[in-house]
Amino acid sequence: GAGVSQSPRYKVAKRGQDVALRCDPISGHVSLFWYQQALGQGPEFLTYFQNEAQLDKSGLPSDRFFAERPEGSVSTLKIQRTQQEDSAVYLCASSLHTEGNQPQHFGDGTRLSIL
Amino acid sequence: AQTVTQSQPEMSVQEAETVTLSCTYDTSESDYYLFWYKQPPSRQMILVIRQEAYKQQNATENRFSVNFQKAAKSFSLKISDSQLGDAAMYFCAYDMDSNYQLIWGAGTKLIIKP
Numbered sequence: 001g002a003g004v005s006q007s008p009r010y011k012v013a014k015r016g017q018d019v020a021l022r023c024d025p026i027s028g029h030v031s032l033f034w035y036q037q038a039l040g041q042g043p044e045f046l047t048y049f050q051n052e053a054q055l056d057k058s059g060l061p062s063d064r065f066f067a068e069r070p071e072g073s074v075s076t077l078k079i080q081r082t083q084q085e086d087s088a089v090y091l092c093a094s095s096l097h098t099e100g101n102q103p104q105h106f107g108d109g110t111r112l113s114i115l
Numbered sequence: 116a117q118t119v120t121q122s123q124p125e126m127s128v129q130e131a132e133t134v135t136l137s138c139t140y141d142t143s144e145s146d147y148y149l150f151w152y153k154q155p156p157s158r159q160m161i162l163v164i165r166q167e168a169y170k171q172q173n174a175t176e177n178r179f180s181v182n183f184q185k186a187a188k189s190f191s192l193k194i195s196d197s198q199l200g201d202a203a204m205y206f207c208a209y210d211m212d213s214n215y216q217l218i219w220g221a222g223t224k225l226i227i228k229p
Binding site: 031033035040041042043044045048056059089091093095103104105106107108109111 | 119150152157158159160161162165206208215216217218219220221222
């Protein structure tokens with residue numbers, strides 16, 4: 001299909017390990033967003049890209065979190081030295097652009113469990 | 116700061132009946148967008164309906180409609196003729212005009228009784 005694709009769907013890691021989560025947005029979508037969704041809660045904004053530029057990373061909880069989108073398409077969210085509180089579903093969304101408030105299209109998310 | 120509140124953690128409805136999910140928000144802006152998203156167990160957020168604050172007419176998408184009360188900062192979702200496939204978490208979200216960051220409520224779990 002032509003939707004937003006995230007991988008892996010599930011990731012289990014030991015505390016202290018580094019993890020990388022991938023997001024393939026819809027082709028041609030300029031804007032890309034990462035959200036963190038704790039169990040039983042709504043998503044919380046992490047960061048936003050317009051093409052390859054990271055315009056807002058104010059939601060990243062610590063400097064252990066790093067996101068990139070080097071060619072303006074695929075994005076990777078990296079978490080270094082993972083902690084148990086990092087356990088959550090990480091959602092990626094893309095939109096055509098932000099003008100006129102284009103709706104965001106979401107992937108299925110990556111469920112991250114830190115042991 | 117903008118906030119979104121969903122006061123109903125869980126709602127249940129008999130199949131084929133109508134249910135209303137509530138959402139209130141707080142903002143000092145006059146132009147913004149409001150959304151209802153559905154998240155089934157598969158986890159994918161699916162846009163159900165959206166409302167532009169400058170439009171007085173309530174948005175409607177087939178069996179889904181909203182009651183948008185701008186002065187009261189209320190944005191409820193009505194689902195008519197509920198179907199088993201409507202069972203999911205429903206999230207209300209706010210987006211300030213020309214902004215990009217969605218502010219989300221905590222969600223309402225909708226249970227459909229056959």
